[in-house]
Structure formats: structure tokens, C-alpha cells
Amino acid sequence: MEMKIGQKHLFGILYVCLAVSIVAGLLLHSHEQAHAAFVWQEIPVFSAIYGFIGCILIIVVSKALGHHWLQKEEDYYEKH
Amino acid sequence: MIDISSIPNIPPVLIYFAGAALLPLFGKGRARKIYLVILAALGLIGVALLRPQTTWDFSVIPGFELIFLHVDGLSLIMGYIFALIGGAAILYSLDVVKENGELVCGLLYLGSALGVVFSGDFFTLYIFWEIMAFSSLALIWYTRTERATNAGMRYILFHLFGGCALLGGIIINYMSTGSIAVGPIKELGIGYVLLLIGIGVNTAFIPLHTWLPDSYPKATIAGAVFMSVYTTKSGVYVLARTFPGAEALIFGNEIPFVAYIGGVMCIYGVVFALLQNDVRKLLSYHIVSQVGYMVAGVGIGTVIINGDITHLGINGGIAHVFNHILYKALLFMCMGAVIYRTGKNNLTELGGLAKKMPVTTITCVIAALSISGVMGFNGYVSKGMIIHAAELEGLHILALALMLGSIGTFLSFLKLTYFTFFRRNGEIEAKEAPLSMLVPMCVTAFLCVAIGVYPKMLYGILPYAVHYDAYAFGHTLSTLQLLTMTGFMFFALRVLIMPHERITYDIDYLYRKAGRGFIWFCEKPLMAFANAIDRGTLRIADSFVWFSRNPTAASIILITATGTRLMSPFNHAYKRPERDLEVVVKRRTVEEPMEKLSIGTGVLLVLLFFALYLIAMLVHGWLA
Numbered sequence A: 001m002e003m004k005i006g007q008k009h010l011f012g013i014l015y016v017c018l019a020v021s022i023v024a025g026l027l028l029h030s031h032e033q034a035h036a037a038f039v040w041q042e043i044p045v046f047s048a049i050y051g052f053i054g055c056i057l058i059i060v061v062s063k064a065l066g067h068h069w070l071q072k073e074e075d076y077y078e079k080h
Numbered sequence B: 001m002i003d004i005s006s007i008p009n010i011p012p013v014l015i016y017f018a019g020a021a022l023l024p025l026f027g028k029g030r031a032r033k034i035y036l037v038i039l040a041a042l043g044l045i046g047v048a049l050l051r052p053q054t055t056w057d058f059s060v061i062p063g064f065e066l067i068f069l070h071v072d073g074l075s076l077i078m079g080y081i082f083a084l085i086g087g088a089a090i091l092y093s094l095d096v097v098k099e100n101g102e103l104v105c106g107l108l109y110l111g112s113a114l115g116v117v118f119s120g121d122f123f124t125l126y127i128f129w130e131i132m133a134f135s136s137l138a139l140i141w142y143t144r145t146e147r148a149t150n151a152g153m154r155y156i157l158f159h160l161f162g163g164c165a166l167l168g169g170i171i172i173n174y175m176s177t178g179s180i181a182v183g184p185i186k187e188l189g190i191g192y193v194l195l196l197i198g199i200g201v202n203t204a205f206i207p208l209h210t211w212l213p214d215s216y217p218k219a220t221i222a223g224a225v226f227m228s229v230y231t232t233k234s235g236v237y238v239l240a241r242t243f244p245g246a247e248a249l250i251f252g253n254e255i256p257f258v259a260y261i262g263g264v265m266c267i268y269g270v271v272f273a274l275l276q277n278d279v280r281k282l283l284s285y286h287i288v289s290q291v292g293y294m295v296a297g298v299g300i301g302t303v304i305i306n307g308d309i310t311h312l313g314i315n316g317g318i319a320h321v322f323n324h325i326l327y328k329a330l331l332f333m334c335m336g337a338v339i340y341r342t343g344k345n346n347l348t349e350l351g352g353l354a355k356k357m358p359v360t361t362i363t364c365v366i367a368a369l370s371i372s373g374v375m376g377f378n379g380y381v382s383k384g385m386i387i388h389a390a391e392l393e394g395l396h397i398l399a400l401a402l403m404l405g406s407i408g409t410f411l412s413f414l415k416l417t418y419f420t421f422f423r424r425n426g427e428i429e430a431k432e433a434p435l436s437m438l439v440p441m442c443v444t445a446f447l448c449v450a451i452g453v454y455p456k457m458l459y460g461i462l463p464y465a466v467h468y469d470a471y472a473f474g475h476t477l478s479t480l481q482l483l484t485m486t487g488f489m490f491f492a493l494r495v496l497i498m499p500h501e502r503i504t505y506d507i508d509y510l511y512r513k514a515g516r517g518f519i520w521f522c523e524k525p526l527m528a529f530a531n532a533i534d535r536g537t538l539r540i541a542d543s544f545v546w547f548s549r550n551p552t553a554a555s556i557i558l559i560t561a562t563g564t565r566l567m568s569p570f571n572h573a574y575k576r577p578e579r580d581l582e583v584v585v586k587r588r589t590v591e592e593p594m595e596k597l598s599i600g601t602g603v604l605l606v607l608l609f610f611a612l613y614l615i616a617m618l619v620h621g622w623l624a
Helices: A003-032 A046-068 B012-026 B031-050 B073-096 B100-118 B122-141 B147-177 B190-202 B213-220 B219-242 B257-273 B279-300 B313-344 B358-372 B378-390 B396-422 B434-455 B475-493 B507-548 B551-567 B577-587 B601-621
Strands: B053-061 B062-072 B248-250 B252-254 B303-305 B306-311
Touching: A003 A046, A003 B475, A046 B257, A046 B396, A046 B475, B012 B031, B012 B073, B012 B100, B031 B100, B031 B303, B053 B190, B053 B213, B053 B313, B062 B073, B062 B100, B062 B122, B073 B100, B073 B190, B073 B313, B100 B122, B100 B219, B100 B396, B122 B147, B122 B219, B122 B257, B147 B190, B147 B213, B190 B219, B213 B219, B213 B279, B219 B279, B257 B279, B279 B313, B279 B378, B279 B396, B303 B313, B303 B378, B313 B358, B313 B378, B313 B434, B358 B378, B358 B396, B378 B396, B378 B434, B434 B507, B507 B551
Parallel strands: none
Antiparallel strands: B053 B062, B248 B252, B303 B306
């Protein structure tokens, strides 16, 4: 999988957005005494952390399910 | 100047059904195209002119009203989006559909979906529900491959099962309430469960969803665009009518179980979508996942904000139906265009189309960003509403599940666009899709962006007042964090989510096994049992025939046979009972006819019996 030149710019934007949103989240958290309805809303930048964990969770779970159990050859149903 | 209010409301279903009936008159050339464009416009105008009221009701039996056109805020917004995307799908079909039959079925399907939306009573709803199932079946079968035919069979089996459950539920509900009007179901019981199953099949509740990813990828290119819109979304609409905010007592707590069903669908869909290689199968699993959001919204129902009861959940669900129809139809149109131009439908074979099909690429990226809920696109403004409603209702786990669904959705659409358009692939040959496909794609893409940038456009036509600000700072920020982190993780872990040339089996494996088991049961044990009964009966009949040839000889043979059998254990000197039997049978066989009597003797015997019978009767009467 090779990268094209245009994609590098895209990555730049992505990293900047990620950084800015995390910094803004931290600032907002320190300034605002949040009226947290849930426990996790008190965690700073919870969404970013959840995104990180969620990605790993989904990818690992779906890949594990696929490799060890659910995936078959393309003509599996015709043969069995 | 025409006074619009003087025009009577016409059921939109009539426009499309009449249109379908007249279609074959226009041949297959330019006339058909012009006719279809006019029909699409007429349908849209017909829905736009509807005003909230009830018209077109027929009293079949007194107190038993069939309502063909029940217009209110909820049915109007569904009508708008169905007619709008129906128009886009008709335009999309102009060049790609060759056979009139497929178009006729597409129009019947679109018309009957509008029929479901505007029906005011359950029986009308049921009739259109079934027309929908059969007309969409044709859209699968027009692919004319063996796999499509088989998938269509499984599809219709599922929908017939769902239809039966729905009808059963309707009848039981009518028996207990005495009303067939479409409204919230209050009476708990078997009817409640049957209605939920009937609607659940069309709404693709887990584990009733397998027909969807099984059949949609095998439908025709234009057929899949139609199918991605109507069946599941009319299901969500009926769910919003009948089970808004439905709760059940589970372990002593009132639990909004429909909302949780939505949460399960949401995650289940994305996990399976990530494993797919066929592009339209990936999209199909995302229908399951996205419908999960809608079901969650409808299941949450009303939410109390600052002491006021608001319909945030239902509003969110219906807004998501509207937005989802736009971007999902667009995705199916884009992937249809890719399959139309390349003939390939697997991610492993695609790639490098960004330069060759630029318009398709741009519209597909817009649709992908919309479904992922990126700010500025329409998915964001409705998905946020549902998650917000879940948070306000205190459904913590559900809110987290829906956010996890968002992450998974963004991952698989990064995967889809990357592997279809941006990955290098020198071998692929393609050119841009024809204009008749590009026009509806661009219009739909424009609407996705327009609603995302200016959500009031959508909020204005929602059935209830909206208490939600999509671009509140905290919410926007957390979505940005979630999505940028997901984007980062995709590129970091993209080796892991490479597509493979494999299929993934689902719960459908169990259904197929069960189906095969059922057929084995019918062919083997059940047939053996039937044959045994058959043979047994025949043997009894045969023995009667044998006995009645010559009853005297037969009785002697039977008595001798039984006698020798019974005596043989006690008489050891008596070695060969079989031979003795043979001798008896030879001496007097049943083949030799009995002495024949004249008819007169027969009549005399009959009379004698009658006389005996008479005496018996008289004696019996006298004794009593």
C-alpha cells in the first residue's frame, strides 16, 4: 500500500485536527466544572480515549471472529 | 392562480401503481425515459401537495374502516423522502435497466412502500406490506443468476414468515381492542410479540436480519438502490407508530428493550461489515447497523428535558431515517456505478478508480462522510440527536454502544473508499458512469451536504418540535475527537483490515442448517413413517380381500394355523408344523370359490337379519 502525495496533506490535516481537538478538550475540562451525568464524562478527552479503545476493540474482535470462526472460502455454501 | 387547497388529496400509491401499469405502453426507447422522468416528478408533486388530514377511507363493514390515506406529520416526512429518493432511483434506472418488468416491479415496490406509510389501518398496511415483499423479490430475481434465485427464495421465505406473524398480531390485536387503527400497541400478550416479530423481520432485528445481507448484494444494480431504501425504513416507520418508547418488565425493571435491540443491531452490523469483501454486502451490513440507530431512537421515544416531555428519541429516529435514506441510496448508487463500469464487486479486485471515475469518487466520499457522522454532513445532525436522547434518558450503555457503532462505521467507510477508489490498482479499466446515473448521485450528495450545513431544513419538517442543537460546542468537539482518533487508528492498523477473498457466515448458517435438517426430516423419517402407514393399511385391506373370497376356508386356515403355532412348543414330537399347514391349505384353498347361493336365498337372509334386528329393538324397548 503506497501513499500518494495528496494523502500526506490529508494526514497533516488529520493530525492537526486530532491535536487541536484534544487540547481544546483538555482546556474545556479544566475550565468547566462539568455537570457530569455519567462517570466517564468526568474523564478528560473521554471521546478520544474511547475512540482509541473502540477502534482496537472492534478491529480485534471482528478479525478474531473472522479468522477463527466465521470466514470460509467463497464457494463454501455451494459445496456444503 | 390555482387554489392548492381545492385539489383533493390523492394517495401517492395510486400514482405509482398507475404509472407501473402504463409503463409497458412506452416501449424501451426514448419515450420510456421521458415518461419515467414525468412519472417521478408527478409522484413527488403528488406527495408535496398532501395536507395533514384523513381522506380516502372506505367502510367495508360498519365500524370497520379501511383508511388508504392518513396524513400527519410523521407520515408526511416519510412520504417526502420516499418520493424524493424514488425519483432519484427512477432516474438512476433510466440507462442501467433494460427490462420493463424490472422497472414495473421497482415502481410497485416504491408505490406500496408509500401505501404502508399512508395507511391508517392495519389491514391496508398489511396488504401493502406483502406487495412490497413480492415486488422487491422480483428486483433480486432479475439478476438472473442461480445465486440470486436462491437468495430470493430465502428472502421471500423470511418475509412470508414475517408477514404471517404481522397478520396474526393484527388479528389478535383487533380481537382484544376492537380497533384496527394503526397506533401504539398497549395490550401485552402473544399479539404484541407477533407484531414485534412481524415488524422486526422487515426492520432486520438481530437474529431476523440474515435476509438483508444475503439478498441485497445479489439484487440488480438499480434494484439494490430501491431495496436499500424501502423495506427497512418502512419497518422503522411502523415501529415508530406502534412501539414508540416500548418498555418491558425485565427483572423487575422497566427496560426500553426496543432501544437495546437497536444498540445490538448497531454494533453487530459494523463488526460484520468490517469482515466483508463484497462492496454491496458491506453496505448491507451497514443498513443493519444504521437501522439500529433508528430503532434505538424510536425505542427511547419521549425524553424529559427540563421538566418538559419532548419527542427527542422519535424525532432523532425519524430524522435518521430521512438522512440515512439519502446517503445509503447514494452509496448504493455509487457502488452500482462502480459495478456497472468495472463488472467487479469485491474490494480485493477494485482500487485506483479515483482518477477514472472522479464524480463517483467525490459523491461516494460525501456519502461515506455522511454515514460516519462527520460534522457538516447530514448523518451528524441526526445521529447526535439519538445519542443525546440516550444520554438524557440515562441509558449509559446504549449511548456507549451507539458511539462504538460510530467508530466502526467510520472505520469501514474509510476501508470502503480507500480500497475502492484510492488504493493503487494498475489493472483496472473503467470510465465515468453515464449522465443518467451521475445526475441523481449529485443531487443526493448535494442534499446530504445541505442538511449537514443547515440542519433547520430537516428539523422544520420533523413530526415533533425539535429541542436539539446539533452544533453545540461540547458535542462537536467530542465527535471531532472520536472521529479523528478513528481516522488515525485506521491508517495505523490498516494492514489488519485488509479485505480477503473470503465470505463470512452469519446466523444464516444456522437457518440453512435448520432448513436442510427440516428437508431431511421430511424426506427420511416422515416419509418412512408415511410409507409404513401406507403398507400397513394395504396389508390389512389385502387380508380382508383374501378372507372374503372364501370366509369358511379362510377361517379354517386361520384356526389351523393359530392352533398349530400354539401347540408346537408343547408337542416335541411334532416337528414340522409348517408342512402340516401346507397340507391343510392345499386341501381347502381360499381360491376355490364357496358354494354360490341364488339371489332369492340372499334376499331371504337379509330379511331374516332385519327381522332379528327388529326383535332385538322391540325387546330392548320393552325392557327399558
